[in-house]
Amino acid sequence: MVAFLLALSFLLNVLSIFAIILLYLRQNRTVQAEENYNKMVKEIEEIFAAYLLEMKEENDAFIRKVKAARTADTGSPRAEGSVKQNEPPGADGKIAEVKSEAFVRAVAGRAYRKAAEPPLSENMEQEGQDDYLFPESPEEETSLFQKVNELQKIGYNVEEIAQKLNIGRTEIELLLKFHSGLE
Template identity: 35%
Template sequence: MSVFLIFVSFLLNIVAFLAIILLYTRQNRLMNIEKKQEKVINDLEDIISSYLLEMKEENEQFMKQLENRSKVENKDDRQKQPNSSKQDDNESTQAVINTRATAYQMNRMNANKAYSKVFPDTVDDNENNTQLPPIRTEEENTDDSLENRALLMHRNGKTAEEIAKLLGKGKTEIELLLKFRQNK
């Protein structure tokens, strides 16, 4: 009888050790999965933060270019009409307001584009259906013949790449021009 009890005790000890080993391996697998997920999350955060920094730098460069362009335009306008300083001040103020509004719209557009790349299922299609504004006359802007041609080609269904090739300009320049005109 004692041999039987020793055998049962021995069997119970083996079962207990097997259960402990099984639980330990499952716990290690769970911990390894958690570590992998943390690593993936950290990598994603790094990628997104670097993308946002790059986008911020591009926006700052774009803002500087807009400011330089508006300064040059304001300087040219003041040289042309030195007697009408109040009108120049109003026009320069309006130009600054327009450039800031345009920069805000460009930043918003870039943010929407980045968001749509990360979360493509949540993008509202109605947001992308903006209409192009009417083309300005030559009296309003004498340097928009390229702009007019690009917009006309875009309205006729040409892509930004095709327009860039036809006009001899860069694809990015044409894309910015079209986006800039859509948000005005």
């Protein structure tokens, strides 16, 4: 009987030591995974910070170029025969500020519109379809869902629609899913 209890005690001690070792290894893996996660978070934060800094520098450079171009345009002397009419004495500075803000907005707007334009296709049939689907006048402009729906009826798949409209594939899928759920 004592031998049986001794063997049982030894077996339970071995099992408990084995369980302790397993728990220790799991704990180490969890701690290691947490450290890796924290490292990745720090790296991502550094990448975003660097990206934001780079974007800020590019924006500052762009603003400097626009201001330099504006001063070069406004710095040119007026024609000798021109006469100021009905302008109050302090209006030049205010007008220049308004014009410069409008100029910066116009330049930025053109740049954004140019970036948003889809690339020109080589196939004339597709260009004809594009003109039909996306008219230039604001009155004839259709909603994004209607454009997607028309392209889908023509036979375009989700990826082709995304390329045509210059938006993400996931956006197209979500748009179709939401509108199919509403109907």
